[in-house]
Amino acid sequence: MKVLNKDEIQTAEEVLLQHFPKSLKVYGFLHGINRNKPSTLEVVVDTWPDFKVIICRPDPKNRRALEFMKKVTYYSMDEQILRRMLAEENAIDWSTYFLIGGFDFSHASMLKEVSAEREVNNKGFTLVHLMYLPDISSLITADIDSELESRVSSLDPSHTELVNQTWKFGNNEQGFRNIKNLISNFPSCCITDDQGQPVSWILLYDYCALGILYTLPEHRGKGYAKVLIRSMARKLHAEGYPVYCFIEEENALSYKLFKNLGFTEDPSYRAGWFEFNF
Template structure:
């Protein structure tokens, strides 16, 4: 097992690009890290440079109190190499609760076996669609002159509102996580006459679109579709991967993104696993 450093992270990003979309969550983390965005993460591989397995994990020397949630992300083309990193090489700290998110569902049986051998509980947190957009030129122009004057970006004063409405928010750690995203990643919102956001979308630390939300009294006006379109074009122009994860229990969001040309690889099913001591 090897920890990657700056020049190696750039090489790994290029390698992962050839494996999109299945590698996209790890690729997104490396994309952000390689552009100087603060992260507090380690990246480890089974071997170098011809790695088959790559894991993004919290930096063991970081401050755990600052973590929103201990998140681990893996991409592997060799399940036995992944198993060895988890079972033998201690690539993950099994003494704390954590999530492995956006993982290929085909690894689930192996993850359950490893967790059982460690005496750690595991449960499926969520199955999701991985939706990606490779080309933005076909996206429609949805911004009227009225909407254009109300477009803005989120600022730190809006973090409380986003935290209050986010499905996984509501506490101080999630608030700090949202602050970090607003400070370091693109965002977009539509405001009301008081310059308060009524619809918004952010970018997660692994570069996926997320936290899309419209205040109930402003729904049915096409705001969410307009913001996703704007953000997709903006991210493409800045070289970002354009993708999102949509829970399989959320058909409305799936329909929205599909209508804009986002597609999924039918051979890939992503899953979030929760591990607990």
């Protein structure tokens, strides 16, 4: 097992390009790290340079890691090697709470077995579709509301509390830190009212996926979400970001929205989130 340095992380990002869409979440983290976005992660692989498993995990040397939820993400081309890294090589710290997000759900049984061997409890958090835009030309742009598009701008840190209060994983101090970090360091789009206050918005997670799409209840039904997704997709493409998102299986409305805008998925693939030591 090897911890990658900055130059090696850049090389790994290029390798992961060849494994879309399944590698998108790890790719997104590396994309941010390689562009000097704030990160509390370190990146490890089974071997170098011909790796089969790559894991993003909290960096034990980073003091800021304590301020954020312990998140682990990986991409694996070989489940047996992944199992060995998790079970025998201490690729992750099993002694505290952590969350593995966006993993290939076909690995769920293996993750449960390894955690059981460690006497660590676990629970499934959510199952999601991985939706992505393979090419910006796939973006459906019919029926563009030019007046709405003229009201699109970016969020700024003063909007952190508003977004945090309405985020289903927020409305707490940790959520505030997360939202402030995302608004301050990653692209965002919002639509404002006559007073210049955001009434609808979309952000980018630190793994470069679209998320936290929300419209205040009194402003719904006006097509704001559609305009924001299109605007954000074009912005991300122009700045070299991947364009993708995760949509929970039960969220049929969002799934239909992204599908109708040209996003696609690998129908044989599902991603999952598991919590451990909760």
